[in-house]
Amino acid sequence: MMNQNDIKEFLDEKVLKYNQPNFIPNDPIQIPHLFTKKEDIEIAGFLSAILAWGKRDQIIKSAKKLMQLLDHSPYDFITHASDSDLNTFETFYYRTFSSIDCIYFIKALKHIYNQEGGLENVFTKGYNEGGLKEALRYFRSVFLSYNSPDRTHKHIANIDKGASAKRINMFLRWMVRDDDKGVDFGIWKNISTKDLLLPLDVHTGNVSRKLGFLTRKQNDMKALDEIMYHLRNFDAVDPVKYDFALFGLGIEEQF
Template sequence: MELKTILEALYQNRSQAHLANDPLSFCHRFQAPEDQEVAGLIASSFAYGNVKIIKKNLTVIFDAMGPSPRRFVERFDPVDGVRLFAGFKHRFNDGRDLSALLLACRIMVEEAGSVEKWLLRFHDPANEDITGTLSGFSEAVKALDLAPVFGPGGVPKDAYFPFFFPSPASGSACKRLCMYLRWMVRPADGIDLGIWKGISPTQLVIPVDAHIQRICRFLGFTGRKQGDWRMACEITRALRELDPQDPVKYDFSICHLGISEGCDGKDRLKCAACPIGDFCSAGTE
């Protein structure tokens, strides 16, 4: 059996239990696209670290935001926000960083009508992928006037707000931003949402986290050891050979072999039962 056939079967067998174990589940709380895109930016921004802690902290945020993230952002007052989220902490991001993210989102909506339209200012549909899009978007967000949160001196050195917006230009894999775009751009399939139409799925780049990095090395999709932008593009090119129109469609399925199924490449019993076991080099490195 070919690897593409195995990956297609994994894609078709994606589980709602896997979705419930994923930050994307927070977007599915809402029906309106304008709420989903705001929820997605917030959920993806905090999608690092332990899954249980991610879900716990995102629950705190969305419970505070109420039934409409878009309406909350439109009415967001940064002074009130800093007070509201004063005790918030997610690893090294705090309530001040969260308030700056919400203010940035409010500015995007005010200036362009939506996060998508604001981001599309930096997108060229003729480009092979989203390298330039993310570079321009991240730099522009970090240049916004966030003084209402941080004060007139700009983002202080001890703030981790810039962590939300890495750039391919610096070599970062930009995992969380690539994940956000996957959620928004890929066709609606019960997992991804397909609410953005200005970017083609062919241009997406796979979000490289520890699971994708490890499993895609085992599958021979990359020979690189560092989880950077070059690795992300290398894996995406390999996946494009399997599906030129939708190269990152397998991301969720592959990733949840690690997140939800516990694949670490070391458990021989799990390897024996793994659907990609015949194509995987786990244990040979």
């Protein structure tokens, strides 16, 4: 059985292995990497993260289709979209994310950029009120506040019902982490890397259990709290760098 120091050393090696530019082409993070403008990166990143469940090649294919429908200019398209412009999304769907959800997401993003100062502003406002969990709560309340269809609510995680908010935490990792490796963007400066939460999914959860620092069976917020306690002991400044290690071990190495 490995002790804590052995586990940290093992995971640090895997971070170095997977947190490299060659991680990008096989991951949904490739979609925001198609853009250079801050707002395009944010919107492309957010929409790609929201679609990120299932097989990675299918996620990437659907996210690329969505960027095509946004004329490869997500910020410009969304902030100027008329109701008739939204008709083009009536054929879009990915798994349970339907055209109804897609059209609402575009309308909500339009409000957020035209009236709330953008995605970074909304998340930062919640974060300043009470840390990262409050940022997740506040974002959800704002995002769903524009007469959202009931069916769309399931696509924005509700941490008050125990959700681990994997997809939004992944998006936040992309936007906030800045380690000069060229994978994450680090374009948001007002949220601290030390407060980020692991994008907990079936792979990162199973690897954490095998390494002995997750005992809980469900991949929910309580499990995430348990994992984060250990990851912050390994690195208090940048705990979610271990996402690369846990995910790489799960997906690439079937650990």
